[in-house]
Amino acid sequence: MRIGCPKEIKTHEYRVGVTPATAREAIARGHEVFMETGAGGGAGFPDADYLAIGAKILPTAAEVFETAEMIVKVKEPQAVERKQFREGQVLFTYLHLAPDPDQTRDLLESGVTAIAYETVTDRDGALPLLAPMSEVAGRLAPQMGAWTLQKSNGGRGVLLGGVPGVGPAKVAVIGGGVVGTHAARIAAGMGAEVTVLDLSLPRLRHLDEVFGSVFRTRYASKGNTEEIVADSDMVIGAVLIPGAAAPKLVSRAQLSTMKPGAAIVDVAIDQGGCFETSKATTHDDPVYEVDGIMHYCVANMPGAVARTSTIALTNATMPFMLALADKGWKKACGDDKHLLAGLNAHAGRVTYAAVGEALGIEAITPEAALRF
Numbered sequence: 001m002r003i004g005c006p007k008e009i010k011t012h013e014y015r016v017g018v019t020p021a022t023a024r025e026a027i028a029r030g031h032e033v034f035m036e037t038g039a040g041g042g043a044g045f046p047d048a049d050y051l052a053i054g055a056k057i058l059p060t061a062a063e064v065f066e067t068a069e070m071i072v073k074v075k076e077p078q079a080v081e082r083k084q085f086r087e088g089q090v091l092f093t094y095l096h097l098a099p100d101p102d103q104t105r106d107l108l109e110s111g112v113t114a115i116a117y118e119t120v121t122d123r124d125g126a127l128p129l130l131a132p133m134s135e136v137a138g139r140l141a142p143q144m145g146a147w148t149l150q151k152s153n154g155g156r157g158v159l160l161g162g163v164p165g166v167g168p169a170k171v172a173v174i175g176g177g178v179v180g181t182h183a184a185r186i187a188a189g190m191g192a193e194v195t196v197l198d199l200s201l202p203r204l205r206h207l208d209e210v211f212g213s214v215f216r217t218r219y220a221s222k223g224n225t226e227e228i229v230a231d232s233d234m235v236i237g238a239v240l241i242p243g244a245a246a247p248k249l250v251s252r253a254q255l256s257t258m259k260p261g262a263a264i265v266d267v268a269i270d271q272g273g274c275f276e277t278s279k280a281t282t283h284d285d286p287v288y289e290v291d292g293i294m295h296y297c298v299a300n301m302p303g304a305v306a307r308t309s310t311i312a313l314t315n316a317t318m319p320f321m322l323a324l325a326d327k328g329w330k331k332a333c334g335d336d337k338h339l340l341a342g343l344n345a346h347a348g349r350v351t352y353a354a355v356g357e358a359l360g361i362e363a364i365t366p367e368a369a370l371r372f
């Protein structure tokens, strides 16, 4: 199969859908890989690295779209990219169609077969192509919070690990899922005193069994949350209710109970955030202050560490990309119901029920799409 990977064009997106390592695997199986020149540059992969393993470099995105039978990307295609898809071509990338009627309309009009990273499932019902980005955001959260806590950045002037004779900072993590676990682990590793709050007792049990005394767990009742938030130097928001906006767990009034200059890192901001005072920020201007509390609310945190994020993402997408290339999308999806769960659109039809519902478009089942 001819696999194509254009350079990402969304502002400040430096990740790339195919690395030299994943291109090499595809080429070893007899496929061809066409990269737009400079596509991997932002993640530290120059054209020469792709050429060295036998990929071809094309001078424009248009030539990549024209040449490739399957396009592999990171972010949802932008309007100018969407015009270049055609029926019979496969698109494998993050799509997030439910809140995006314009993108959905364009993909349906093009007839492209679109498989979304974010709806591919695994045996446990989890989302294996979202998890790597949650791991990155979780591990990054204490690092960004530590920076926010520095006096020169408006923070409290507290060092996470303390020093001999000076106690460590207190960090609260609300939500002990993928983001929360990784955030807690790193914050504890930096020497902070960490408490993870979650509403799921099985989750708290699991964390306690795995991490022992590395950090504490508390049930996320209103009372416990209020008490721990007021006592913390940094609060990391990491809750998720699948398919819903994040619940607001800390009100504006509660900010006045917090320590002046404390830092909030609201990782759940991509679902609206779990603090009443959260609003999405960008890497250019990540932090703002409300009532003396510093808020870091970047909606695409993994973009800050584009190289790590690219490698983590492509480690997860590669087996699916290879299956799609080896077998063609129909057989690959027919053989693997978890990959089939990623199918969002085919030949002008929506094939993912929740996208159809959100946009008021009649959807067909992905199984039905395998028949035409």
Ligand SMILES: NC(=O)c1ccc[n+]([C@@H]2O[C@H](COP(=O)([O-])OP(=O)(O)OC[C@H]3O[C@@H](n4cnc5c(N)ncnc54)[C@H](O)[C@@H]3O)[C@@H](O)[C@H]2O)c1
Residues within 6 Å of the ligand: 131, 133, 134, 135, 137, 174, 175, 176, 177, 178, 179, 180, 197, 198, 199, 200, 203, 220, 238, 239, 240, 241, 246, 247, 249, 266, 267, 268, 269, 270, 271, 298, 299, 300, 301, 302
């Ligand atoms: N900002 C970014 O760059 C970025 C990157 C990756 C993920 N995220 C977001 O981070 C959030 C967490 O993702 P995840 O992968 O860890 O999800 P997850 O499903 O693994 O974990 C969510 C946890 O929140 C808990 N929870 C739900 N409601 C709660 C409540 N009211 N109080 C306490 N705990 C509660 C759940 O029990 C679960 O353990 C999501 O909103 C995700 O979209 C943001």
